[in-house]
Amino acid sequence: MSHCHTPVVQPGASDLLPKLETPELLARVEELIRRYPVPRSALLPVLWLAQEALGWLPQEAIKWAAQKCQVSPVHAYGVSTFYTMYKKEPTGRFFVQICQNVACHILGAEPVIAHAEKVLGISSDGGTTSDNLFTLLRVECLGACGNGPVLQINDDFATDIVDGKLAMPVGVGLNAERFDRIVAWCRDRAKSLSKEPNRDSLGGLFHTAGHPGATGATNQVQKAYSPVPPALGVAASRTDDGKVKLTWRVAPEVTALHIEKKSGEEFTVVASLSGKDKEWLDEAPQGTEYRVVTETVLGRAKASSPATAPAAKGA
Numbered sequence: 030m031s032h033c034h035t036p037v038v039q040p041g042a043s044d045l046l047p048k049l050e051t052p053e054l055l056a057r058v059e060e061l062i063r064r065y066p067v068p069r070s071a072l073l074p075v076l077w078l079a080q081e082a083l084g085w086l087p088q089e090a091i092k093w094a095a096q097k098c099q100v101s102p103v104h105a106y107g108v109s110t111f112y113t114m115y116k117k118e119p120t121g122r123f124f125v126q127i128c129q130n131v132a133c134h135i136l137g138a139e140p141v142i143a144h145a146e147k148v149l150g151i152s153s154d155g156g157t158t159s160d161n162l163f164t165l166l167r168v169e170c171l172g173a174c175g176n177g178p179v180l181q182i183n184d185d186f187a188t189d190i191v192d193g194k195l196a197m198p199v200g201v202g203l204n205a206e207r208f209d210r211i212v213a214w215c216r217d218r219a220k221s222l223s224k225e226p227n228r229d230s231l232g233g234l235f236h237t238a239g240h241p242g243a244t245g246a247t248n249q250v251q252k253a254y255s256p257v258p259p260a261l262g263v264a265a266s267r268t269d270d271g272k273v274k275l276t277w278r279v280a281p282e283v284t285a286l287h288i289e290k291k292s293g294e295e296f297t298v299v300a301s302l303s304g305k306d307k308e309w310l311d312e313a314p315q316g317t318e319y320r321v322v323t324e325t326v327l328g329r330a331k332a333s334s335p336a337t338a339p340a341a342k343g344a
């Protein structure tokens with residue numbers, strides 16, 4: 030955000046750590062880091078978790094993410110400033126981003142932005158209403174150009190309210206009237222949110238670590254926002270008694286494994302095992318191809334790369 034407001038007061042580590050070092054958040058960080066060969070690869074999602082927990086990314090939170098991912102604080106800061114989705118200052122509960130890019134511009138974004146500024150009484154360079162409900166920001170392409178002009182409110186696209194929900198019906202772009210409906214919907218929603226814990230001085234659209242179904246989030250619960258980890262290092266060898274031995278490595282969250290064997294042009298499942306199994310034996314000629322498909326509670330991964338049965342020992 031390119032705000033030109035008074036400098037942001039940076040909370041200290043003692044304010045932030047109780048919100049970041051919760052058992053849930055630490056478990057999620059650990060799980061993210063485990064997915065990659067080196068901890069630094071998890072920096073983007075770990076920064077995102079910190080932002081979810083706090084509503085924005087204070088400098089101490091960036092340092093915390095850096096320490097978890099074993100990178101220098103300045104490296105993490107550079108990453109966080111490169112991506113505009115990381116917020117360097119608190120926003121209102123409803124963070125309204127209106128696209129001003131080419132397609133939306135041609136389809137009438139400017140009059141809508143002008144209307145939004147007037148209705149909310151704030152500027153579109155990141156202004157926040159005095160009741161802390163709305164922050165308004167003009168942004169570049171949101172990737173929904175066919176429905177322009179569009180806005181994003183927290184994590185959701187919206188061009189209208191349909192059946193009491195934020196919606197983006199195909200071909201229905203934003204206009205002043207629809208913008209007003211969206212604002213009225215937000216105000217209405219804020220009334221029901223008032224029974225929930227208030228955001229504290231640190232800001233925070235989300236009160237808990239649960240993205241994206243956390244209290245106050247406007248979006249729908251997603252089952253997952255990361256793919257099921259596939260089996261790695263799938264290899265086929267021969268045992269002393271001539272059987273094909275298939276081995277692999279999987280992530281701890283894998284609950285089941287399916288062994289696929291090629292017959293003709295197709296791979297078909299020939300065995301289903303537990304996620305704890307580490308090998309499987311078969312009788313098959315040289316050149317037989319196998320793949321392993323992992324499964325977690327979230328679904329199935331893509332099949333692994335194929336492994337080919339070698340010749341029998343001494344053959």
Ligand code: FES
Pocket residue numbers: 128129130131132133134169170171172173174175177178179
């Ligand atoms: S130009 Fe507005 S969403 Fe792409």
